[in-house]
Amino acid sequence: MEIISDKIPIPGGSGKTVGEPVVRFDNVVKRIGRKTIIEGLTLDVPPGQVYGFLGPNGSGKTTTIRMMTGLMAPSAGDIIICGHSITGQFEQAISQVGAIVENPEMYGYLSGYQNLLQYARMRSDVPKERIGEVIRFTGLEHRIHDKVSTYSLGMRQRLGVAQAILHRPKLLILDEPTNGLDPQGIRELRDYLRELTRSEGTTVFVSSHLLSEMELMCDTVAIIQAGRLIDVRELHSEADADTTVETAFDVDRVEEALVLLGEEIGIIRDGRLVVRTNRQGIAEINMRLVQAGIAVYGIRTLTRSLEDQFLEMTGGGHIV
Amino acid sequence: MSNFFGLIHNENIKIYARMRTWVMLGVLALIALLMPVLIHFVSEGIGLWSAMNTLLLFSFLPTVFTIAVAADSAAGEFSRGTIKLLLIRPWSRSKILLSKYISVLLFMLAVYALFAGLGLLMSSLLFDTESAANDMIGQLTGSLGDYFWWSLLYRLVDCLIYFTMAFMFSVVFRSNSLAVALTIILLFIGDLVTLLISPERYEIGRYLLFANLDLSQYISSETGNYGVTTIGFSLAVLAVYYVIFLALTFWVFRKRDVAA
Ligand SMILES: Nc1ncnc2c1ncn2[C@@H]1O[C@H](COP(=O)(O)OP(=O)(O)OP(=O)(O)O)[C@@H](O)[C@H]1O
Numbered sequence: 001m002e003i004i005s006d007k008i009p010i011p012g013g014s015g016k017t018v019g020e021p022v023v024r025f026d027n028v029v030k031r032i033g034r035k036t037i038i039e040g041l042t043l044d045v046p047p048g049q050v051y052g053f054l055g056p057n058g059s060g061k062t063t064t065i066r067m068m069t070g071l072m073a074p075s076a077g078d079i080i081i082c083g084h085s086i087t088g089q090f091e092q093a094i095s096q097v098g099a100i101v102e103n104p105e106m107y108g109y110l111s112g113y114q115n116l117l118q119y120a121r122m123r124s125d126v127p128k129e130r131i132g133e134v135i136r137f138t139g140l141e142h143r144i145h146d147k148v149s150t151y152s153l154g155m156r157q158r159l160g161v162a163q164a165i166l167h168r169p170k171l172l173i174l175d176e177p178t179n180g181l182d183p184q185g186i187r188e189l190r191d192y193l194r195e196l197t198r199s200e201g202t203t204v205f206v207s208s209h210l211l212s213e214m215e216l217m218c219d220t221v222a223i224i225q226a227g228r229l230i231d232v233r234e235l236h237s238e239a240d241a242d243t244t245v246e247t248a249f250d251v252d253r254v255e256e257a258l259v260l261l262g263e264e265i266g267i268i269r270d271g272r273l274v275v276r277t278n279r280q281g282i283a284e285i286n287m288r289l290v291q292a293g294i295a296v297y298g299i300r301t302l303t304r305s306l307e308d309q310f311l312e313m314t315g316g317g318h319i320v
Numbered sequence: 321m322s323n324f325f326g327l328i329h330n331e332n333i334k335i336y337a338r339m340r341t342w343v344m345l346g347v348l349a350l351i352a353l354l355m356p357v358l359i360h361f362v363s364e365g366i367g368l369w370s371a372m373n374t375l376l377l378f379s380f381l382p383t384v385f386t387i388a389v390a391a392d393s394a395a396g397e398f399s400r401g402t403i404k405l406l407l408i409r410p411w412s413r414s415k416i417l418l419s420k421y422i423s424v425l426l427f428m429l430a431v432y433a434l435f436a437g438l439g440l441l442m443s444s445l446l447f448d449t450e451s452a453a454n455d456m457i458g459q460l461t462g463s464l465g466d467y468f469w470w471s472l473l474y475r476l477v478d479c480l481i482y483f484t485m486a487f488m489f490s491v492v493f494r495s496n497s498l499a500v501a502l503t504i505i506l507l508f509i510g511d512l513v514t515l516l517i518s519p520e521r522y523e524i525g526r527y528l529l530f531a532n533l534d535l536s537q538y539i540s541s542e543t544g545n546y547g548v549t550t551i552g553f554s555l556a557v558l559a560v561y562y563v564i565f566l567a568l569t570f571w572v573f574r575k576r577d578v579a580a
């Protein structure tokens with residue numbers, strides 16, 4: 001396990017996007033009482049990305065997001081959003097931000113629509129049509145005029161997303177947004193976040209402890225543990241034609257298959273034939289197996305998931 | 321940026337969209353309408369303004385209701401967790417809090433208007449506007465009508481202080497019930513303390529908040545309940561407390577981390 005000293009800034013940049021960082025954490029420290037919750041976080045979030053903020057329970061994700069949204073003041077350091085300090089120029093900084101912080105609590109005695117109106121009234125750039133738009137997007141059309149107290153957890157989460165994107169923020173901060181959403185909702189949100197970054201250039205900062213989730217939606221992931229940034233890594237969502245990956249073939253006669261392909265090409269693991277090859281290689285091997293009359297039941301790439309790496313890095317996911 | 325009236329409008333909605341508020345308004349309307357009827361039956365031969373002054377015995381109701389709304393204003397946002405989504409808008413915390421304060425102030429005016437308005441309406445149907453034989457007679461300089469209007473005004477001032485105190489507790493303790501309880505407890509302890517540190521005997525007693533609340537003490541006597549203060553003095557003391565309450569409220573609200 002590699003722990004990088006908090007003195008060394010970890011670049012959050014990627015080769016894909018250029019430009020001023022949308023969020024710049026400058027040696028941010030948060031102490032509550034005697035406890036140091038965030039220890040010298042220095043990080044740049046580049047524009048136009050879905051940026052993941054990953055950490056086990058209690059690692060300081062929500063605390064960081066509270067500081068980004070001005071709900072908590074950093075004990076030291078500063079956070080710059082779109083060039084404005086969240087502490088010094090709060091109004092300018094926050095006007096670029098839409099957010100869900102932890103659970104999106106709403107006024108239960110108001111309807112979903114009235115809740116959205118509350119937030120729309122606090123800005124001058126939200127026309128009525130926009131409210132209808134976000135309602136349609138979040139799939140709440142049929143229940144939007146019901147009182148929020150009658151909503152399910154997932155519906156509240158959707159309403160939370162609706163209020164966050166209402167004013168088309170440059171920076172969307174979502175604290176565990178998939179919490180409570182059904183698979184359909186998760187999928188829609190994921191696709192929507194991707195779409196947002198593509199079409200409107202929105203930067204999305206999303207926290208989660210659901211690692212598989214992050215792999216599916218993020219361009220870059222910053223990993224935090226016990227208030228320290230321990231790694232920043234880029235994820236490649238689209239498989240590269242030339243990258244070789246370990247691939248497992250689930251076949252009926254595995255020994256025979258290995259002999260057929262050549263002993264040096266792969267190994268047998270857990271009753272499967274594991275080969276390291278690229279996309280083209282996978283297709284060719286499959287063809288040879290089938291032509292030799294060996295039934296292929298399944299083919300699966302065995303890239304070590306971020307989850308494995310993450311658990312390794314954070315020491316098995318103990319709550320700290 | 322949108323305008324500040326939008327914020328006040330939001331706060332008004334949060335008050336009036338709630339069942340609780342309408343129960344309070346309903347109770348108040350009932351009292352204001354039924355009390356004159358009751359007074360009409362039990363006291364023979366009194367005039368309109370005597371009846372209205374009797375109705376004022378119930379003015380603790382609009383005050384308590386205003387305290388309840390003030391106590392919920394900030395604390396309710398904290399306990400529901402809605403404070404987070406409220407504070408991440410392009411408005412300073414001071415302006416958000418000010419909009420809340422103004423909405424409570426408007427609520428106070430509304431409940432008092434409802435209470436006095438309905439009471440007056442009902443009483444004018446039942447009683448003569450002329451002074452009657454059994455009208456109460458104090459050491460009054462003006463008419464019974466003037467007595468009523470001054471009493472009402474003084475009660476508004478008292479209510480302003482009370483709800484500002486409840487509002488302060490609401491922000492400082494972030495708990496609705498604690499804010500109500502503290503305000504009410506202080507009302508009682510306040511009277512006790514004024515009894516112990518009597519303004520008549522101790523100079524410092526004059527500067528106690530509760531020696532100066534209840535401005536109606538100056539209607540019957542220029543030197544008040546204790547014979548050592550004047551209305552100008554009391555107003556000045558109340559103003560100082562008022563400013564301290566508000567300054568503390570805004571300072572705490574601006575500075576404190578929101579971890580709810
Ligand atoms: N108000 C507070 N007072 C004291 N400690 C706090 C406070 N808020 C958070 N903490 C502590 O700070 C640490 C980080 O909490 P935080 O809520 O930021 O974690 P998280 O990464 O969001 O966790 P989760 O995945 O469970 O949401 C925890 O150890 C928590 O106990």
Ligand SMILES: [Mg+2]
Nearest residue numbers: 061062102175
């Ligand atoms: Mg959290």
